Amino acid sequence: FQWDSANQNLAVTWDSSQPNSYFYHPLGTVLTRDDDFSLSFDLQLNDATAYNGGSELAIGLLNFSDATNADFSRGGGNSPNLFEFDYFPDTGFGDSIDATLIDTNFGYTYFYFAYDNRTLNPGITYQVTLTHTAGTTNLTGQILTNGVLFTALPNIYAGPITDFRLDTLSISSYQDDGYGDSILAHGTVDNFTVTLPPPPVQNLTGNFQGGQWQAQFLSRSNWLYALERSSDLQSWTTLTTGISGNGTNAIASDATPPADKSFYRIRAERP
Numbered sequence: 001f002q003w004d005s006a007n008q009n010l011a012v013t014w015d016s017s018q019p020n021s022y023f024y025h026p027l028g029t030v031l032t033r034d035d036d037f038s039l040s041f042d043l044q045l046n047d048a049t050a051y052n053g054g055s056e057l058a059i060g061l062l063n064f065s066d067a068t069n070a071d072f073s074r075g076g077g078n079s080p081n082l083f084e085f086d087y088f089p090d091t092g093f094g095d096s097i098d099a100t101l102i103d104t105n106f107g108y109t110y111f112y113f114a115y116d117n118r119t120l121n122p123g124i125t126y127q128v129t130l131t132h133t134a135g136t137t138n139l140t141g142q143i144l145t146n147g148v149l150f151t152a153l154p155n156i157y158a159g160p161i162t163d164f165r166l167d168t169l170s171i172s173s174y175q176d177d178g179y180g181d182s183i184l185a186h187g188t189v190d191n192f193t194v195t196l197p198p199p200p201v202q203n204l205t206g207n208f209q210g211g212q213w214q215a216q217f218l219s220r221s222n223w224l225y226a227l228e229r230s231s232d233l234q235s236w237t238t239l240t241t242g243i244s245g246n247g248t249n250a251i252a253s254d255a256t257p258p259a260d261k262s263f264y265r266i267r268a269e270r271p
Contacts, residue, residue, distance in 0.1 A: 001171065009190035014048075014057040014173045016075070016182040022067060024170040029196060030270045031061065031083075031166040033137060034222045038195045039083070039169070040129040045122050045187035053181035054091035056098070058172040059189060060084025060130065063165050067172070075177030080106040081164050083139060084172070085128050086113075087120055089183065095119045099130050099141030099153050103161045112138050112161050114153035126150065127191075134197075137161035165270065169194055200245065200268035201225075213257040215264055219245030226267045227252035233263055 001023040002011045010023065031037050041059060048057065055075055063081035071078055082102040089095055094117040103110035120126060127144040138158065143150045171189055176182040202218040215227055225243040228236040240252045245268075252266065 004188070007188070009042075009188045010171070011188050012171055012173075012186070014183055014185040016055045016174055016176040016184070018173065018175065020067070020072065020074075020175050021173040022062075022168075022170045024062075024064065024168050026064070027061070027167050027169060027194065027196065029167070029199065031132075031164075031196070032222065032270060033132075033161070033163050034134055035197045036132065036134045036195075037197060038129060038131040038193075040127065040191075040193045042125050042127055042190040043085075043120070043187060044125045044190075045120055045185060047122055048087065048089045048120070048183065048185035048187070050089040050091045051180060051182045051184075052091065053177075053179070054088050055174065055176055055181050055183040056086040056088050057183060057185045057187075058084045058086050058170075058174060059128070060100075060170065060172070061166040062168050062170050062172065064168040067168070067170070073177065074172075074174040075181060078106050080104050080110075081166060082111075083130065083132065083164070083166055085130060085141065087185075089185070090119070097143065097151065097153065099139050101132070101137075101139045101161060101164065103159070104164050105162065110161065111157075111159045113157050114139065114141055115155050115157070116151040116153050117155075118151050201266050204266060206264060208257075209253075213254040213262070213264065215252045215266060216249055217266055219243075219247065219250040221245055221247045222271070224269050224271050225250060225252065226269075227254065228265050228267055229254060229257075230263045230265075231258070231260070236265070238267075
């Protein structure tokens with residue numbers, strides 16, 4: 001991965017003869033099937049060659065803890081929690097452009113993908129958009145060239161998606177499967193846009209009420225909250241746990257606030 005300061009884009013080599021490599025940025029939240037979100041970017045290839053059974057170049061969202069686990073293998077089928085664009089160059093059966101969603105479980109059946117057997121030609125800039133609608137177990141994708149639809153990925157494989165956890169944006173170069181099924185590709189990636197749901201804690205305020213200190217905030221459904229207290233902003237004590245968000249105002253209280261100053265925060269987690 002190399003930043004091109006003149007063209008203001010990222011030059012990328014996808015080389016599956018090398019270990020898994022990620023150019024990544026944390027999202028600052030955790031996305032699940034309950035969320036609306038989308039990802040768009042520009043992709044231009046210089047070249048892309050697949051060998052033996054082939055492999056993919058990938059750009060999308062992942063779970064960082066899973067992707068950096070020693071057992072993670074995209075080619076080997078142990079690759080949970082992915083939402084990504086994949087391009088498989090031709091190995092004798094045609095090229096394949098995929099929008100892929102992989103469940104929090106892993107295996108060759110726990111995924112959904114929309115695809116088209118089209119070729120991404122060198123020197124052409126493709127505008128890629130992937131979208132997930134809250135409550136669904138699929139994703140949609142479309143690819144434009146100069147604002148004109150190139151493909152909406154009309155073909156579908158629908159595996160048993162139950163849920164997923166995504167926390168990182170990544171351009172991903174995956175190691176091969178150990179059997180020589182590989183890819184070598186070069187290109188540039190540019191103009192990322194990630195559309196996320198609102199943050200899990202909004203409009204946080206605090207006040208004393210009836211001898212207790214209370215935090216009030218706008219919660220989100222399908223999140224769990226805890227109130228924490230500190231005297232030095234370094235060590236934190238958990239006071240209240242298991243507060244379920246419901247999309248409205250939530251209250252968390254400290255029944256025995258100390259006489260001296262204290263700092264409070266709300267911790268939000270996905271169940």
